Amino acid sequence: MSHKPKKLVEECREHNNTELDLLDKQIVSLIDVPGLFELKNLTRLTLSHNKIASLPPNIADFENLEALNLFNNHLKDLPPSISGLKKLKLLNLGMNKLTSLPRGFGSFPVLEVLDLTYNNLSEKQLPGNFFCLDTLRALYLGDNDF
Numbered sequence: 001m002s003h004k005p006k007k008l009v010e011e012c013r014e015h016n017n018t019e020l021d022l023l024d025k026q027i028v029s030l031i032d033v034p035g036l037f038e039l040k041n042l043t044r045l046t047l048s049h050n051k052i053a054s055l056p057p058n059i060a061d062f063e064n065l066e067a068l069n070l071f072n073n074h075l076k077d078l079p080p081s082i083s084g085l086k087k088l089k090l091l092n093l094g095m096n097k098l099t100s101l102p103r104g105f106g107s108f109p110v111l112e113v114l115d116l117t118y119n120n121l122s123e124k125q126l127p128g129n130f131f132c133l134d135t136l137r138a139l140y141l142g143d144n145d146f
Contacts, residue, residue, distance in 0.1 A: 009035045018042055018064075024049040030056055037061055048072050048092070060084030071095055071115070083107045094118050094140065100125035106132045115140040122146055 005025045012020045018041055022033070027050040030036060043064050048071035055070075060081040062068075067090040075096040083104045090113045098119040106129030114136060122145040133139075 005033045006035070009033060009039065012039055012042075016041065019044040019046075021046045022050070023047075026050065027052055029053070030059070040064065043067065043087075045069070055079055055082065057081040063087070066090065068092070078102050078105070080104055086110070089113065091115070101127055101130065103127050104129065106130040108133060108135075110135050112136060113138045116144065117141065118143045120145055 005022055005027060008020065008022060013035060020039065020042055023046050027033060027047065030052065037058055040061070041064055042062055044067040045062065045065060046069040048069045050073050052070065052073040052075060054075065055078060057079040058081070059079060062085065064087055065085050066087050068085070068088060069090075069092045071092045072095040075093065075098055077098065077100060080102040082102065086109055088108055089110055091108070091111060092115040094115040095118040098116065098121055100121070105127045111133055112135055114133070117140045121141070
């Protein structure tokens with residue numbers, strides 16, 4: 001299998017796969033990955049160990065996404081639209097550069113696992129509804145500025 005993101009996306013589309021692994025592909029921007037946002041049936045997307053500095057607002061277009069792994073990137077903030085991922089159960093944002101979370105971040109209806117370890121978050125930057133994540137079973141906040 002090819003190691004190029006474009007080729008991996010094409011193979012995913014051709015085989016109608018629901019999982020895509022773009023681990024350690026030197027990706028800087030999701031906009032630069034041709035065809036990625038056409039994969040509407042994705043349930044699992046792994047983007048860890050890249051150089052992604054920001055997420056586009058259309059991240060919410062992945063309406064079937066259940067697991068999103070963005071561990072070890074360069075994210076400084078998140079678009080408010082990320083909470084539009086209504087089927088998301090696992091969100092790994094560990095080892096990024098997050099200093100705050102967007103307003104409405106606590107509105108994930110079925111989120112079970114949230115990893116925010118190794119960021120630059122403090123209690124002052126958490127949105128008001130952060131503690132309304134009723135379905136959460138595991139919350140990882142270690143190595144932040146609390």
